[in-house]
Amino acid sequence: MTVKSNHVTIKGIKDGLVFLFDDTCEFEALLDELRYKLEHSHQNILTGPIIHIDVKFGMRIISDEEKEALLDILKQKGNLLIRSVDTPGMVTEEDTAKITTMCGMVRSGQVLHHEGNLLFLGDVNPGEQSRAPVIF
Numbered sequence: 001m002t003v004k005s006n007h008v009t010i011k012g013i014k015d016g017l018v019f020l021f022d023d024t025c026e027f028e029a030l031l032d033e034l035r036y037k038l039e040h041s042h043q044n045i046l047t048g049p050i051i052h053i054d055v056k057f058g059m060r061i062i063s064d065e066e067k068e069a070l071l072d073i074l075k076q077k078g079n080l081l082i083r084s085v086d087t088p089g090m091v092t093e094e095d096t097a098k099i100t101t102m103c104g105m106v107r108s109g110q111v112l113h114h115e116g117n118l119l120f121l122g123d124v125n126p127g128e129q130s131r132a133p134v135i136f
Contacts, residue, residue: 005025005029005033006022007021007022007025007029007030007033008020008021008022008030008033008034008037009021009022010037013054015052016051016052016053016054016083017051017052017053017054017080018053018054018055018056019034019053019054019055019056019074020056020058021034021055021056021057021058021060021070022058023057023058023059023060027062027066030070031069031070031073034070034073034074035073038073038074038077047079048079049079050079050080050081051079051080051081052081052083053074053080053081053082053083054083054084054085054086055070055071055074055082055084055085055086056086057085057086057087057088059088060087062087067085067087071085098116098117099116099117099118099119100114100116100117100118100119101118101119101120101121102114102118102119102120102121102122103120103121103122104120104122104123105122105123105124105125106120106122106123106124106125106128106130107125107128108125108126108127108128109127109128110128110129111128111129111130111131112128112129112130112131112132113130113131113132114131114132115132115133116132116133117132117133118130118132
């Protein structure tokens with residue numbers, strides 16, 4: 001089997017590996033490519049010391065069963081230690097309805113305070129203070 005797709009990207013970082021999964025492909029294709037890469041094309045990473053890995057699903061909405069199936073494949077390899085799993089999921093319309101949009105300029109010394117999530121479009125000068133749970 002020759003894998004020509006790039007549904008699974010394995011990147012080296014300072015203290016381990018990051019597994020990036022394509023969020024647009026079919027889940028079964030993702031599993032197949034992961035198995036292939038771990039068993040054939042990237043087997044040299046499986047013969048060394050313990051490697052910490054971070055798993056990033058992108059914007060894919062994934063069920064608990066799918067997540068466990070994918071993590072089980074990674075856990076079968078003895079020296080891969082899963083450090084973190086990032087599943088942010090997609091932003092729904094309900095989430096975007098909770099974002100308040102503001103336009104303008106915030107000058108030095110001014111304080112911009114908002115109770116909810118805030119999308120601020122405009123100039124923000126040094127010395128200003130913005131306070132909100134999430135600022136985009």
